[in-house]
Amino acid sequence: MNAASTLEPAVPETAAVENPAVGIDQSVGDFTYDVKYDFDAGTGLTENTVRYISAVKKEAPWILDFRLKALQTFLDKPMPTHWATGDLENIHFDKIRYYLAQGQKPKRTWEEVPDDIKRTFERLGIPEQERKFLAGVEAQFDSEAAYSNIKDIVAKQGVIFANSTEALREHPEIFRKFFGKVIPTGDNKFSALNSAVFSGGSFIYVPKGVKVAQPLQAYFRINAENFGQFERTLIIADEGSEVTYMEGCTAPKFSTSTLHSAVVELVALKGAKIQYITVQNWAPNVFNLVTKRGVAHEDAEIKWIDCNIGSRLTMKYPGVVLKGRRARGEVISIALANDGQHQDTGAKMIHAADETTSTIISKSISVGQGRATYRGQVHIPRRLKGCKNNTECDALLINTNSRTDTYPAITVRGDSHAVQHEASVSKVNEEQIFYMQQRGLTEGQAMSLAVNGFVNDLVRQFPMEYSVELKRLIDLEMEGSVG
Amino acid sequence: MSSLEIRDLHVAIHDKEIVKGLSLTIRSGEVHAIMGPNGTGKSTLSKAIAGHPDYTITQGDVLLDGKSILEQEPDERARAGIFLAFQYPSEIPGVSIANFLRAALQARLAEGEELDATTYYKRLYQKMDMLKIDRKFTSRSVNDGFSGGEKKRCEILQMAMLEPKFALMDETDSGLDIDALRIVSEGVNALRGPGLGVLMITHYQRLLNYIVPDYVHVMYDGRIVKSGDKTLALELERRGYDWVKQELAPAAPAPATVHA
Numbered sequence: 001m002n003a004a005s006t007l008e009p010a011v012p013e014t015a016a017v018e019n020p021a022v023g024i025d026q027s028v029g030d031f032t033y034d035v036k037y038d039f040d041a042g043t044g045l046t047e048n049t050v051r052y053i054s055a056v057k058k059e060a061p062w063i064l065d066f067r068l069k070a071l072q073t074f075l076d077k078p079m080p081t082h083w084a085t086g087d088l089e090n091i092h093f094d095k096i097r098y099y100l101a102q103g104q105k106p107k108r109t110w111e112e113v114p115d116d117i118k119r120t121f122e123r124l125g126i127p128e129q130e131r132k133f134l135a136g137v138e139a140q141f142d143s144e145a146a147y148s149n150i151k152d153i154v155a156k157q158g159v160i161f162a163n164s165t166e167a168l169r170e171h172p173e174i175f176r177k178f179f180g181k182v183i184p185t186g187d188n189k190f191s192a193l194n195s196a197v198f199s200g201g202s203f204i205y206v207p208k209g210v211k212v213a214q215p216l217q218a219y220f221r222i223n224a225e226n227f228g229q230f231e232r233t234l235i236i237a238d239e240g241s242e243v244t245y246m247e248g249c250t251a252p253k254f255s256t257s258t259l260h261s262a263v264v265e266l267v268a269l270k271g272a273k274i275q276y277i278t279v280q281n282w283a284p285n286v287f288n289l290v291t292k293r294g295v296a297h298e299d300a301e302i303k304w305i306d307c308n309i310g311s312r313l314t315m316k317y318p319g320v321v322l323k324g325r326r327a328r329g330e331v332i333s334i335a336l337a338n339d340g341q342h343q344d345t346g347a348k349m350i351h352a353a354d355e356t357t358s359t360i361i362s363k364s365i366s367v368g369q370g371r372a373t374y375r376g377q378v379h380i381p382r383r384l385k386g387c388k389n390n391t392e393c394d395a396l397l398i399n400t401n402s403r404t405d406t407y408p409a410i411t412v413r414g415d416s417h418a419v420q421h422e423a424s425v426s427k428v429n430e431e432q433i434f435y436m437q438q439r440g441l442t443e444g445q446a447m448s449l450a451v452n453g454f455v456n457d458l459v460r461q462f463p464m465e466y467s468v469e470l471k472r473l474i475d476l477e478m479e480g481s482v483g
Numbered sequence: 484m485s486s487l488e489i490r491d492l493h494v495a496i497h498d499k500e501i502v503k504g505l506s507l508t509i510r511s512g513e514v515h516a517i518m519g520p521n522g523t524g525k526s527t528l529s530k531a532i533a534g535h536p537d538y539t540i541t542q543g544d545v546l547l548d549g550k551s552i553l554e555q556e557p558d559e560r561a562r563a564g565i566f567l568a569f570q571y572p573s574e575i576p577g578v579s580i581a582n583f584l585r586a587a588l589q590a591r592l593a594e595g596e597e598l599d600a601t602t603y604y605k606r607l608y609q610k611m612d613m614l615k616i617d618r619k620f621t622s623r624s625v626n627d628g629f630s631g632g633e634k635k636r637c638e639i640l641q642m643a644m645l646e647p648k649f650a651l652m653d654e655t656d657s658g659l660d661i662d663a664l665r666i667v668s669e670g671v672n673a674l675r676g677p678g679l680g681v682l683m684i685t686h687y688q689r690l691l692n693y694i695v696p697d698y699v700h701v702m703y704d705g706r707i708v709k710s711g712d713k714t715l716a717l718e719l720e721r722r723g724y725d726w727v728k729q730e731l732a733p734a735a736p737a738p739a740t741v742h743a
Contacts, residue, residue, distance in 0.1 A: 446558075
């Protein structure tokens with residue numbers, strides 16, 4: 001079934017998805033419905049795969065060129081196992097399907113979304129959230145958005161909210177300038193992979209001075225087995241504008257591994273503010289290898305709120321390049337590593353202008369054999385004046401066999417900067433659990449409460465609807481962690 | 484009317500027997516005080532009844548309203564109506580007292596039932612007024628950075644909200660200055676009533692000036708060796724624990740060999 005051997009969109013074929021997890025409702029995202037895919041790039045990655053994706057999307061020649069160069073970079077780069085976990089070697093690139101879609105054009109109303117896809121998003125509560133508190137929603141199903149809509153009032157302000165294909169085709173004058181500039185193709189092996197086969201994601205432009213009151217949201221859903229999702233997101237906040245973007249994601253639990261490798265670039269022009277919130281709840285078979293970075297110009301602010309609960313292995317270090325004077329960068333990160341999971345997360349703050357400020361607050365929880373790793377990079381060169389960084393890094397261990405590692409790398413040159421780094425490791429002790437049980441809470445409830453308490457000050461920074469969701473996810477994870 | 488019956492209880496920690504055959508029955512409305520020197524097994528008794536995993540019950544039984552609770556998890560015992568006011572309450576950073584109590588009450592409801600927030604806060608504030616606790620108190624994290632007195636008041640507030648059948652109060656007076664002791668005692672006295680049985684564990688008689696017990700028991704070497712009314716506490720205060728030890732000495736069986 002190697003449809004990649006032809007440049008023509010393949011004969012529609014049914015991808016009957018076997019799902020070993022049907023009927024075991026372990027968590028909210030663990031389900032899958034049979035979906036008929038009209039477009040399938042087949043299994044494995046060759047130049048033909050890339051050409052197929054580009055042809056299906058009817059892309060401009062420069063994009064195909066960009067993709068093909070990226071493919072070469074990907075093939076040339078070694079796996080970064082000299083510093084990262086050897087588990088990366090378990091990704092079998094030749095067994096992954098790189099593009100699966102029903103069509104390329106997302107629907108503007110839920111009524112138009114085909115039933116087999118719509119029921120997935122309904123079950124995840126997306127249409128309901130949209131009605132309640134969102135300015136716009138994009139719902140990506142495997143490789144393409146099945147639904148994308150922005151409220152009229154926001155669209156009238158000139159805000160563009162589209163997927164990568166649509167945005168590069170219809171607004172190249174806005175997006176091409178920044179595309180691949182914040183995160184160059186060769187940044188790392190996985191940013192190169194994404195650049196070769198990217199599909200979907202959100203491209204957003206907020207015009208000068210426009211403050212988008214409600215968040216824009218994207219929901220990324222993996223439905224197919226042996227699949228790789230490679231969305232590409234680029235958000236440009238023009239001078240003095242403000243926008244909040246939230247992304248959520250789930251996938252069913254398959255016995256084989258799934259790959260999710262996104263690239264997210266943010267550009268906050270003079271005085272703009274971007275807040276980017278992620279609640280990642282992938283199934284425990286997903287390799288989640290994501291590159292996220294923003295550039296903050298003069299007086300601009302970029303804030304990443306990054307929450308990782310699911311996946312088998314997550315490697316993600318959201319960063320901010322503080323390019324303009326008085327720019328501010330912030331990363332707030334929560335990671336929960338349960339049995340069999342490795343959350344390798346952190347932050348990068350690259351100071352490149354005077355009086356720039358950065359803050360990193362990271363909290364991780366390791367349960368059972370779960371492993372949480374923090375990697376942080378703060379860079380302040382000698383030529384700058386008056387830069388500040390504050391890093392706070394707390395780990396909570398639930399069991400004696402849980403593991404946490406911290407690798408902070410702080411390079412500060414010059415003598416007019418203020419840098420602060422604090423780290424702590426604590427353990428939920430038996431006395432604490434007994435105390436809570438003595439008040440009537442079960443062991444699982446007690447654990448949940450201790451963990452929720454640990455992350456409470458960070459969760460409060462989330463929009464209400466997400467903090468409730470996060471608390472519920474932690475409860476679910478902890479309930480399952482007690483034997 | 485409820486009863487908590489401790490029947491010939493033997494408790495060990497790491498194979499070392501600490502409580503060596505203790506029997507005592509407490510009924511609703513009664514306040515019992517257990518006094519005794521340090522290391523005699525008083526705190527062990529209260530933790531064993533509450534089901535602390537470090538304590539093994541090697542013999543005997545504990546019955547709540549005639550039913551053994553020894554097979555129950557600590558949280559089941561708690562929900563059945565046993566409350567332990569800890570000598571050293573644990574800190575739970577990031578969890579406010581209000582949310583903690585709400586979770587504890589929610590845990591007592593049947594599945595699918597939701598605690599009504601308005602009613603809950605109304606009750607919480609009512610109890611806080613009764614115990615003369617400032618409204619701001621419950622937004623603080625449970626015991627996190629509390630003074631000794633604040634920790635004990637937090638215990639009493641929890642007891643007031645959870646309305647147990649029996650309260651085991653472990654050295655409630657330890658670490659309190661005289662003002663804090665008075666405030667905490669007033670709280671306990673306010674909760675006294677026909678629906679509550681209390682077992683007070685204390686080293687010092689002074690607590691009993693504030694919370695006057697119906698019965699006083701002297702515990703020594705893992706057993707109750709003397710019982711009486713409140714006057715026994717005064718006698719202990721006057722004569723010291725040595726008096727009990729001396730009184731016991733002739734009754735104790737002569738050791739066959741002398742241990743070094």
